[in-house]
Amino acid sequence: xxVIETAxxxxxxxxxxxxxxxxxxxAAIGGLAFLMVHAIYVxxxxxxxxxxxxxxxAIEARYPEKIKRHSLxxxxxxxxxxxxxxxxxxxxFLPRMGYxxxxxxxxxxxxxxxxxxxxxxxxxxxxxxxxxxIWPDKIDIEDGKRRWLRATGxxxxxxxxxxxxxxxxxxxxxxxxxxxxxxxxxxxFMMKRVRTPFFTRNPYLFTDFTWGMMYVLHGLAGVGLIGxxxxxxxxxxxxxxxxxxxxMIGGSITRDHYLDHHDPERxxxxxxx
Amino acid sequence: xxxxRDIMPAFELFQPATIGDALGLLDQHGSxxxxxxxxxxTFDWLKDRIKRPKVVIDLSQVGELRGIKxxxxxxxxxxxxxxxxxxxxxxxxxxxxxLSTGAELAASPQIRNQGTLGGNVSQDARCWYxxxxxxxxxxxxxxxxxxxxxxxxxxxxxxxxxxxxxxxPSDSAPALxxxxxxxxxxxxxxxxxxxxxxxFVGPAINITHMTVLQPGDLLTAIRIPATWAGAQFYYxxxxxxxxxxxxxxxxxxxxxxxxxxxxxxxxAVNAAAAxxxxxKAVEDAxxxxxxxxxxxxxxxxxxxxGAEPLRYNGYKVPLMRNLVxxxxxxxxxxxxx
Numbered sequence: 001x002x003v004i005e006t007a008x009x010x011x012x013x014x015x016x017x018x019x020x021x022x023x024x025x026x027a028a029i030g031g032l033a034f035l036m037v038h039a040i041y042v043x044x045x046x047x048x049x050x051x052x053x054x055x056x057x058a059i060e061a062r063y064p065e066k067i068k069r070h071s072l073x074x075x076x077x078x079x080x081x082x083x084x085x086x087x088x089x090x091x092x093f094l095p096r097m098g099y100x101x102x103x104x105x106x107x108x109x110x111x112x113x114x115x116x117x118x119x120x121x122x123x124x125x126x127x128x129x130x131x132x133x134i135w136p137d138k139i140d141i142e143d144g145k146r147r148w149l150r151a152t153g154x155x156x157x158x159x160x161x162x163x164x165x166x167x168x169x170x171x172x173x174x175x176x177x178x179x180x181x182x183x184x185x186x187x188x189f190m191m192k193r194v195r196t197p198f199f200t201r202n203p204y205l206f207t208d209f210t211w212g213m214m215y216v217l218h219g220l221a222g223v224g225l226i227g228x229x230x231x232x233x234x235x236x237x238x239x240x241x242x243x244x245x246x247x248m249i250g251g252s253i254t255r256d257h258y259l260d261h262h263d264p265e266r267x268x269x270x271x272x273x
Numbered sequence: 274x275x276x277x278r279d280i281m282p283a284f285e286l287f288q289p290a291t292i293g294d295a296l297g298l299l300d301q302h303g304s305x306x307x308x309x310x311x312x313x314x315t316f317d318w319l320k321d322r323i324k325r326p327k328v329v330i331d332l333s334q335v336g337e338l339r340g341i342k343x344x345x346x347x348x349x350x351x352x353x354x355x356x357x358x359x360x361x362x363x364x365x366x367x368x369x370x371x372l373s374t375g376a377e378l379a380a381s382p383q384i385r386n387q388g389t390l391g392g393n394v395s396q397d398a399r400c401w402y403x404x405x406x407x408x409x410x411x412x413x414x415x416x417x418x419x420x421x422x423x424x425x426x427x428x429x430x431x432x433x434x435x436x437x438x439x440x441x442p443s444d445s446a447p448a449l450x451x452x453x454x455x456x457x458x459x460x461x462x463x464x465x466x467x468x469x470x471x472x473f474v475g476p477a478i479n480i481t482h483m484t485v486l487q488p489g490d491l492l493t494a495i496r497i498p499a500t501w502a503g504a505q506f507y508y509x510x511x512x513x514x515x516x517x518x519x520x521x522x523x524x525x526x527x528x529x530x531x532x533x534x535x536x537x538x539x540x541a542v543n544a545a546a547a548x549x550x551x552x553k554a555v556e557d558a559x560x561x562x563x564x565x566x567x568x569x570x571x572x573x574x575x576x577x578x579g580a581e582p583l584r585y586n587g588y589k590v591p592l593m594r595n596l597v598x599x600x601x602x603x604x605x606x607x608x609x610x
Contacts, residue, residue, distance in 0.1 A: 005413075007407075007408030007414050008408070009407075009408075010407060010418070017408060017414050017415045018415055095479075100474075100478045100479045101478060102435070102477035102478055103477075104435060104436065104477065193415070193416070193436075194435075194436055195434070195435075195581075201420065202422065203416050203417075203420075203421050204421060204422065208416075211415065211416070212415070215415050
């Protein structure tokens with residue numbers, strides 16, 4: 001039982017054709033196991049999250065009750081992308097799970113919606129948002145090490161409060177960028193293999209090996225996204241993260257959450273005074 | 274790819290004597306089991322060593338699956354009834370001659386003596402790239418070798434292709450659809466009955482299967498209701514070699530004509546797509562219209578809406594148009610006029 005399925009092409013070459021489809025179950029079961037282990041760890045093992053000194057009432061009074069975290073445009077992007085992502089996962093894997101339906105057209109339509117939304121996001125984040133706020137910086141890496149050491153019972157200085165995005169958000173974003181761009185880039189090329197109104201079919205655009213690797217990468221990123229989306233939904237529903245989740249709907253987090261978890265010097269927001 | 278032809282691979286052979294035993298074996302072996310009726314599709318696959326089932330379940334000893342009986346003015350035909358038996362049966366000839374015509378045009382006398390009605394409707398695609406053992410979409414791969422800029426695709430689909438462009442090659446299927454037949458499918462959990470047009474599955478839904486049959490399922494009978502008994506029938510098959518060949522296309526229609534107008538109609542074509550196509554739009558358009566050449570021409574044009582020919586099968590578009598035209602208008606004009 002391998003990871004990649006191969007076939008012999010008309011020229012007698014052994015070429016990859018796609019991933020072995022049991023990997024979708026590996027991703028789903030692996031994702032579920034991670035969620036269960038994490039939930040048990042948080043509930044029974046982990047110490048209460050500790051941050052640096054509490055904020056004085058005077059500082060607290062400088063901030064409005066609601067701190068804006070996501071603009072309407074950013075929220076719309078997130079939800080359009082998530083609908084497209086769910087549509088892609090459903091159309092890709094439900095037929096493989098024994099629920100056949102005409103999935104190809106829906107799949108590439110959802111793929112184009114995802115592609116368009118990601119292109120929009122790249123421009124929006126580059127020119128209208130704080131581009132670097134989502135990428136891990138030196139402090140995140142240092143604090144990540146501190147958290148790990150403290151979680152494993154070793155001594156380390158107390159980690160600082162987060163900037164706009166917690167370290168785990170940044171890491172998740174980084175991984176989803178890699179997986180997302182992999183499925184998008186390979187998926188756009190794979191549209192040359194099916195009938196769409198946009199391209200004339202041309203399965204000879206690349207060599208069989210290149211096409212095969214493209215299908216493999218598309219598949220690996222696709223099954224990876226099963227686990228990633230499971231984790232994302234799980235964390236979004238966790239009580240301690242729910243303030244952040246609500247901000248993706250309403251746009252704001254509470255002042256208490258902001259001052260408890262974020263460093264006003266690393267994430268500067270508008271003050272009332 | 275080195276294919277060792279004409280040498281049977283090893284498999285475990287079961288020859289059940291009852292439907293119950295056959296269903297038990299199918300349930301026991303699941304997707305490892307290969308159901309064999311007449312063996313005409315099976316032996317191609319096995320001797321070419323392209324399909325290598327662990328278990329072959331030969332239905333030839335199951336007497337319950339064979340024979341034609343009259344039921345409520347219609348017929349129930351056992352799935353392993355041979356095509357010759359269908360052709361020669363007086364009830365089929367008298368009431369549903371469109372089926373005997375279709376069955377008689379399938380293959381050669383020797384093949385019809387061995388081939389079964391159930392096998393004829395359940396046979397796999399005849400695309401030679403697929404049959405040649407290439408790992409195409411239908412074989413679980415990621416390409417259709419018949420739909421490339423240089424492919425030889427004269428026999429392939431002009432309608433409803435979705436990645437795979439193979440066609441369904443059955444000659445009896447359009448006749449059964451025109452007759453409103455129902456397919457009786459059994460497994461260990463029970464029985465289900467599906468309409469003939471729903472028995473076939475296109476590549477959009479399931480690219481590796483031709484029918485709704487799942488592991489454990491067995492097509493046991495085909496029921497033809499009395500609805501169309503004695504109606505006006507039309508069946509025509511066009512093929513490269515008149516002696517015996519798969520269809521380039523075939524058409525079957527059943528209609529009730531009253532006062533020169535088409536009162537009721539069902540029409541289906543095959544070898545135009547991966548599934549036999551019931552032409553509902555054509556049926557709706559011609560119902561109530563006079564049965565004449567003008568209606569036939571209108572129906573023919575309507576039938577080919579959406580056709581997307583490949584490099585070498587553009588001829589199938591006028592072929593389908595003319596077959597539908599003739600099936601609607603009758604045979605007043607000479608063929609190939």
